[in-house]
Amino acid sequence: MDNPVDLSNADYEEMLHCPQCLGAEVSTEWTPDIFQQGSGKDAQQLIVSIPVRECAQCHFRWTDHAGEVIRDSLVRVYCRDRQFQAVGHDEE
Numbered sequence: 001m002d003n004p005v006d007l008s009n010a011d012y013e014e015m016l017h018c019p020q021c022l023g024a025e026v027s028t029e030w031t032p033d034i035f036q037q038g039s040g041k042d043a044q045q046l047i048v049s050i051p052v053r054e055c056a057q058c059h060f061r062w063t064d065h066a067g068e069v070i071r072d073s074l075v076r077v078y079c080r081d082r083q084f085q086a087v088g089h090d091e092e
Contacts, residue, residue, distance in 0.1 A: 020058050021060065026055055029054065033050045048074045049070075051063070
């Protein structure tokens with residue numbers, strides 16, 4: 001599956017600014033993110049690596065649209081695979 005956000009582009013990091021102090025020196029650390037999909041007995045924990053941004057000036061850390069896109073992509077794949085298995089196409 002293609003990632004809809006080009007996170008390998010170093011220019012992307014240069015365009016980021018801290019939402020706290022508007023500092024322009026921002027670094028990215030890929031961090032595991034664990035979240036729940038569904039509820040009740042159907043709830044599943046999903047794990048994905050997302051980019052966490054950190055400002056060199058004020059040390060504020062945040063996630064942005066790129067992290068949301070990655071989480072959303074994982075949920076879509078998870079739901080698609082569950083539907084595929086539900087119609088009798090379980091992996092052997």
